[in-house]
Amino acid sequence: MPDDHFSAMRQSIIDGAPDTASSLAREAVASSIPPIDAINKGFVPGMHDVGEQFAHGQMFLPDMMASAEAMRAAMAVLDPELKKLGTERPRAGIVVLGTTKGDIHEIGKILVGTMLTAHGFQVHDLGVDVAGEKFAAKARELKADIVGVSALLTTTMRNQKGVVEALEKEGLRSQVRVVVGGAPVTRRWAEEIGADGYAKDAMSAVTLAHELMQQKLQIVS
């Protein structure tokens, strides 16, 4: 597989071009390129670049949304191929995501979910207006490593604390790391409610998730 094909895949993500990404993914399958190579050498580096550029203020949220859409289009082609081969991407961790109770905003959460997925996490998105108990139930069901709770409003960010409490009540707190984010949320708030981390944007959520997984693995080992 020529490197320029991987380069085109990467560029399709940077350009936020779902049709191109999907087409390149299909070409890869037709050319018998291992789907895992197309993902890890082509599309994921594109998402990584987007994340980097976003973190440096060179790309903007609408660009990132478009890139995420392109990534989804590529994965829609490649995921079934992985399954056919009986393989799957090495999983970086299991994440349950949602917007806190009383809040129906999900842009930030979608971006975080997309970036985490692109970086190898298995993400289950509970959607919006999610009660703490629901987070806890899904975390138990999936044996989640991380629960991510988003809030856009100052009035609903208080409910992030309810998620920490629900996990405690269910006896899951020692196994599940809690990450909070959203426009009004701060690191101090995360500390105050007993969360394990605060991510200011989608890219830092990925970095934080990797760090938390490292910590978790060290504790286990």
Place this chain on the structure above:
Amino acid sequence: MRPKLELLDKPLIERILDEAFQLIEDPGVRVAPYVEDLLRSAGITVKEGVAHIPEVLARRLLDLVPRGFCLYDRLGKPAVHYTGDTVHFDPGSSCLNILDPETQRPRPAMSTDLVRLVQVAEMLPQFAAQSTAMVCNDIPPEIGDWYRLLLVLWYSEKPVVTGAFSASSLNTLIDLLAIESGGRETLRRNPRAIFDVCPSPPLNWSEFASKNLVDLARAGVPAEIVSMPLAGATAPVTLVGSVVQHAAECISGITIHQLAQPGSPIVWGGAPAIFDMRTGKTPMGAIETAMLDLACSQVGKYLGLPTHAYLVAGDGGVVDAQVEMESGMSAVLGALAGINMISGAGMLDFLACHSIEKLVIDAEAIASAQRLIEGIQPRGVSLAVDMFAQTGLQGDFLKLKETRTLFRKEQHFPSGVIDRGLPSPDGTTPDILQRARHRVDELVATYERHPLPDEVERELITFTQREAKSSGLEGLPGILCPEPNLTK
């Protein structure tokens, strides 16, 4: 003449309204089951939780909204006039954090912080109304909304801009106001408070918000719609597109409200903002956010309705030049736009934090804005000739009687927060934060609480103890010195 700023011309306002009316019919407005029957009974089609409101009906209901009404102070005097181009300011609402007066670092707000802010705002004539400015973290959340209202009523005689945290607690807040006002009928006649009610963008009246609209309308207590389109995120990216959405949310809210009780007072208000495409934050100090506020309120004015907006807030995390530049600019813009109630003073960090020091600095910006809208007035028969006739070319205007009688009308004299070259008492040159701290201390020291009548205080305390019991609240945080017989 009174200076006035408008951002939209008439044809554009008509287009905005035309599209807003289109939106409330198709795609329609998501509404809660609580109001579906009410809407259907008026002939509105509601399918799968979405109401399709015809323009003709919405326009008819808009016509029923009072064009003006007042909020009353504790003494029963009209103190806030929601009408025409009258401009009032109140501190921002519902903050979780406060900048600690000592460390100037954010920390969770407590009831004593709210009390201090209320005392300061009470002493500042720039604020016509108080707000339930903070969420007190030492109060159990389930009683947090009405307890903070209790604190404001306890320490202030000014009208209050407030709001409930849930559908079920609204009546508790109204009960509290009714005790203070001497009954629900008096409260209806002379409302002491107005309640913010927020649709969820885009075009969604949740169970909580719908129920609040209906219950407020039926109680005759004024409601203030706080529509919050975030341009580019939860609303169209164009400023004018967001103004359309704001109008659609307000019109649909008014439809629900007026169907519940025709003629009940309601305000065309909001806290629109742009959505920063780099950070996902909602900068309240951005000029585009102020433009949205002004344009949204201009549409409300065009319809002849009372108006509200969220301005005088900054986005930095500390009280600094950026925050005050943003706050001062928007105070001036809001005043020039003739918005009836401008909320937001004291707030910073994207509305996540309150600062009492900032509140007193904002009060100076507000005073300047208030002076600005007084405009330049002719005073006396001639403008200048008569004074020249007295002094000739000697130019000794300082000695003139007119100078002495008119300078207080012509010039606003700021407090010591503003450095106009007056020497400080200790000969030092404090910076603005030090001056603001001094001003806060000075205002708190001179604040004097005016107690409510004994029987009202007793009833409020009894009410509070009864309502708070189930949530495990111990004592009465923030109420520092009730007379011993009141707590029994």
